[in-house]
Amino acid sequence: MTRDPPLARVLPFPVVDNGWRLALVPALAAAVTLPLAPPVGVALTALALGVLWFHRDPDRAPPDAEGVVVAPADGTVSVIREEGNRIRVGVFMNVTDVHVNRAPLPGTVREVRHRPGANRPAFDKESDRNEQVAIDCGEYELLVIAGWFARRIHPSVEPGDAVDRGERIGHVSFGSRADVVLPADVREGDLRVAEGESVRAGETIIAERP
Incomplete structure (x- = not known):
């Protein structure tokens, strides 16, 4: 497992490693686009957050029962x-x-x-x-x-x-x-x-x- 990026500390859910990689492209594009075309930048930001949400990884509690x-x-x-x-x-x-x-x-x-x-x-x-x-x-x-x-x-x-x-x-x-x-x-x-x-x-x- 790789170390989570700084954004992981503010998200309300954990994310699998691959989710961060897939979200990187729309996130970088949003950073470039926001000052030039805010509506497009907002859409790309929403896309990046959507990718992260899709790859969320909540903890689970398996049952203790045997078998x-x-x-x-x-x-x-x-x-x-x-x-x-x-x-x-x-x-x-x-x-x-x-x-x-x-x-x-x-x-x-x-x-x-x-x-x-x-x-x-x-x-x-x-x-x-x-x-x-x-x-x-x-x-x-x-x-x-x-x-x-x-x-x-x-x-x-x-x-x-x-x-x-x-x-x-x-x-x-x-x-x-x-x-x-x-x-x-x-x-x-x-x-x-x-x-x-x-x-x-x-x-x-x-x-x-x-």
């Missing part, structure tokens, strides 16, 4: 389906949601895979073919799927890293989906959410392991 699976992202449950002997739960992240992804369960990262693909809307049934990053933790797998506008997936873990339930494991820019392929011992009756429900990353329990 629970927490949501990997903020948003709405958009996918629940069986895949072989496993269940997949997908969370659609709208543009207004926090886009920091968190580990649904403790584990050790075995592999981080990037797969290029299409960029259909993340709520579309065909979005499984979109560009995605898979974080394989052995008994479960987290897949961050790009949407039509989200082209930047930023995992923050590497193979061999140990992660705890609710720990930050990456973020994605500008709308997408995060799916967790649950451990094989989790069955449909163990789920605690349904499609259409709102969840919070690292806090909402989506399943309980038997």
